[in-house]
Structures are given as C-alpha cells and as structure tokens.
Amino acid sequence: MVNMIVFLVCAIICILGATGVVFSRNPVHSALSLVATLFGIAVLFVQMAAQFLAAVQVIVYTGAIVVLILFVIMLLGVDKEEDIDDEPLAGQRVSAYLVAGVTIVGLVVLLGLAGFNDPNNERRGLGVATADLVTGDKSVTAPLSTSMATTGRGDVVENADPDNIKTLGRLLFTKYVFAFEVTGLLLTIAVVGAVVMARRPTDLVAPPEEPASMEDDFMADVEAESSGAH
Amino acid sequence: MTQLYPAMLGLSAALFAIGAMGLLRRRNPLVMIMCVELMLNAVNLTFVTFGNMLNDAAGQAIVFFVLVVAAAEVVVGLGIIVAISRRKPGATADDISMLRG
Numbered sequence: 001m002v003n004m005i006v007f008l009v010c011a012i013i014c015i016l017g018a019t020g021v022v023f024s025r026n027p028v029h030s031a032l033s034l035v036a037t038l039f040g041i042a043v044l045f046v047q048m049a050a051q052f053l054a055a056v057q058v059i060v061y062t063g064a065i066v067v068l069i070l071f072v073i074m075l076l077g078v079d080k081e082e083d084i085d086d087e088p089l090a091g092q093r094v095s096a097y098l099v100a101g102v103t104i105v106g107l108v109v110l111l112g113l114a115g116f117n118d119p120n121n122e123r124r125g126l127g128v129a130t131a132d133l134v135t136g137d138k139s140v141t142a143p144l145s146t147s148m149a150t151t152g153r154g155d156v157v158e159n160a161d162p163d164n165i166k167t168l169g170r171l172l173f174t175k176y177v178f179a180f181e182v183t184g185l186l187l188t189i190a191v192v193g194a195v196v197m198a199r200r201p202t203d204l205v206a207p208p209e210e211p212a213s214m215e216d217d218f219m220a221d222v223e224a225e226s227s228g229a230h
Numbered sequence: 231m232t233q234l235y236p237a238m239l240g241l242s243a244a245l246f247a248i249g250a251m252g253l254l255r256r257r258n259p260l261v262m263i264m265c266v267e268l269m270l271n272a273v274n275l276t277f278v279t280f281g282n283m284l285n286d287a288a289g290q291a292i293v294f295f296v297l298v299v300a301a302a303e304v305v306v307g308l309g310i311i312v313a314i315s316r317r318k319p320g321a322t323a324d325d326i327s328m329l330r331g
Binding site: 003004005011015018019023027028031032034037038041044045047049050052053056057060061064065068069072073075076077089092093095096097099101103104107108109111138164167168171172176179183186187189190191193194195196197198200216 | 231236237238239240244245249250251255260263265267268271275279287288290291295297300301302305310311319324
C-alpha cells in the first residue's frame with residue numbers, strides 16, 4: 001500500500017516533469033523540470049533497493065549534469081523564450097506526436113505480450129531458458145541479495161539487505177573491470193574533447209597587444225616626463 | 231512491490247516516449263540534450279526494474295555505465311554547443327545542419 005502511494009506520487013512527478021521539459025518555452029524551466037523528473041526516478045530507485053544508484057543519480061545528474069546545462073544556458077544567454085509553435089519543417093510536430101504514440105503503444109503492447117501482469121504465468125518475461133540463465137542462483141553475473149524480510153505492515157520488502165552496494169562494487173571490479181577501465185578512458189577523452197571544443201578559436205581572438213609597442217609607449221612617456229622635468 | 235514492476239516498466243515507456251517526442255519536436259540544441267537525458271533515465275529505470283525482477287545485479291551495474299556515458303555525452307555536447315553559439319549566436323538545430331562555420 002505504501003509502495004503504491006510512493007510509486008503513484010513519483011510517477012506523477014516524473015510525467016509532469018517530462019512534459020515540462022518538452023513543452024516549456026524557456027530552457028531554464030526545462031532544466032528545472034528535468035530536475036523534478038530525475039528526483040522522481042531517484043526515489044523509485046530507492047524503492048527498488050538501489051540506494052547507491054539513487055545517490056549517484058542525485059549527485060551526478062542533478063548535481064553535475066543539470067547544473068552544467070544551466071551554466072551553458074546562462075553563459076550563452078539563450079534563456080530567451082523559444083516559439084515552439086514555429087514549425088519550419090513541415091509536419092515535424094505531427095510526426096513527433098506520431099513517433100511518441102507509436103513508441104508508447106508498442107512498448108506497452110510488448111509488456112502485455114511478455115505477460116508481466118500475470119504472476120501465475122511461469123513462462124512470463126523472457127522465457128524459461130533465458131530466465132534460468134540469468135535469474136538468481138544461476139545468474140551469469142551475481143544475484144542481488146535474496147534475503148526477504150517482512151515488515152510489520154505485511155509488505156514484503158525484497159532485497160532488504162543494505163549491503164547491495166557491496167554486490168555492485170564487487171561486480172564492477174571483477175566481471176566488469178574491463179568496461180570500468182574503458183569508462184575511465186572515455187571520461188578522460190571527454191574532458192580533453194570538451195576543452196578542445198570549448199576553447200576560443202585563435203582566429204576569433206583579438207591579437208594581443210604587442211609588448212614591444214607597450215614598451216615603446218612607456219619609454220616615450222618616461223622620456224616626455226624627463227624632458228618636461230628638465 | 232512485485233506487483234508494481236509492470237507499472238514501473240509502463241512509466242519508463244511513457245518517459246521514453248515523451249523524451250523521443252521532445253527530441254523530435256524541439257529545435258533548441260540544449261533542450262534536445264535534456265530530452266536525450268530523459269530517454270536515458272527511462273532506460274535506467276527499466277534496467278533497475280528488470281534487475282530486480284530477475285534478481286540479477288547486472289541490471290544495476292549497467293545503469294552505472296549508462297550514467298558515466300551520459301555525463302561524457304553531455305560534456306562533449308555542451309562543448310560543441312558553446313563552440314557553435316560563439317560563431318552563430320542563437321543557432322537552432324536547423325541552422326547548424328551544415329556543421330561548418
């Protein structure tokens with residue numbers, strides 16, 4: 001019951017934030033709506049016992065990415081309103097709505113076909129063979145904590161073990177260690193690329209004043225003063 | 231909790247569709263990047279949900295990698311936007327289709 005209420009509140013926040021991102025005329029409002037959506041998703045992560053990911057979501061996304069986007073908005077001074085009804089490409093808006101509708105209908109139909117709504121369906125989801133391969137004890141990676149605890153209110157709390165982060169860390173540094181290293185390399189490349197990209201190009205920079213001429217002016221001033229003194 | 235998993239998947243489908251619609255509809259490159267972030271978050275939610283359904287920690291491990299790639303993508307994308315806006319202030323996605331100054 002509590003889970004349901006939390007989910008409903010977060011879902012409403014997420015959907016409202018997402019529509020705010022898409023339909024706000026002001027990019028700053030879009031960024032703030034994105035923050036609302038990211039927070040809603042972080043709460044859902046906590047609900048699904050992914051505490052580490054929830055913390056990272058808040059720190060990295062709302063603390064770094066959205067702030068970076070806001071910095072760029074302020075830096076470029078593009079916080080002016082955009083006329084989103086303007087449509088230079090004929091049919092762009094209609095095709096966007098069409099793609100969104102097809103996407104959501106297709107995904108929901110797929111969910112229905114997969115049979116996730118029927119808990120008694122043994123073959124639900126990915127099929128028996130795949131499920132045997134990737135689930136629980138036979139997992140090809142590592143099982144999440146399998147401890148099941150029951151709260152006083154009768155809700156079954158899955159993965160109540162707070163050491164879920166230990167599983168994740170061990171997985172990152174054993175099975176996925178190569179991907180982890182490549183990720184570090186990717187971040188380095190991204191930093192270098194951003195610096196190269198955002199550097200002011202040399203042909204746009206006003207040439208610096210010649211030090212020699214400054215020295216000449218200074219010497220001229222000195223000579224003028226000294227001649228005046230005489 | 232278990233009965234909420236289909237709803238989680240439905241929510242992430244909705245978020246993904248909204249993000250795709252925004253990406254196709256908006257012309258401000260900054261807002262387009264935000265819509266890409268929205269779609270990535272919808273996928274993250276799906277990964278965590280499936281990881282819990284299948285009791286597999288890989289669902290959470292891959293979200294970690296998605297987060298890193300999203301951060302790198304934003305950094306490079308914003309660098310490109312800053313570089314373009316310096317040459318063409320107020321450029322929209324239509325104005326920069328030639329990818330040259």
